[in-house]
Amino acid sequence: MGAVSELAARALTACGFECVFRSPVSALFCAEPAVLTEGAFERAARLEDGRERGIVIVDVLICRDVSLDAEAAGLAAERALRAVAWPVDCDGFVRIAAADTRGAGPRGRDGSGRWLWGFELVCTVVRHVG
Numbered sequence: 001m002g003a004v005s006e007l008a009a010r011a012l013t014a015c016g017f018e019c020v021f022r023s024p025v026s027a028l029f030c031a032e033p034a035v036l037t038e039g040a041f042e043r044a045a046r047l048e049d050g051r052e053r054g055i056v057i058v059d060v061l062i063c064r065d066v067s068l069d070a071e072a073a074g075l076a077a078e079r080a081l082r083a084v085a086w087p088v089d090c091d092g093f094v095r096i097a098a099a100d101t102r103g104a105g106p107r108g109r110d111g112s113g114r115w116l117w118g119f120e121l122v123c124t125v126v127r128h129v130g
Helices: 003-014 067-082
Strands: 034-038 042-046 052-066 089-090 096-110 115-127
Touching: 003 034, 003 042, 003 052, 003 096, 003 115, 034 067, 052 067, 067 096, 067 115
Parallel strands: none
Antiparallel strands: 034 052, 042 052, 052 115, 089 096, 096 115
């Protein structure tokens, strides 16, 4: 799908975060990125008008050179995404109706030695199919 992580990335960028990506990037390209990766759509219901409602989990990882900076930026990103005025539409195809976060905490280090702080953005999504 990709549209849900795109909406979340736009929201995070609008909140002042820089270097927001939807796939992992080299430390040479961006030393301290925010990386959002989208999980599969899990349908909860088919609506009368043919749309589907379900859940999409977007994993959010914040990379920083210093562990305390990773934690601070991760908590700020979580607060920012919780404060977004959902619903948000994407070209009429996908709408994030609501979102919440869970599982915030340290995620160790990446292959470049950067510290990671992450959480899941749990999105209730309505999508048009067919």
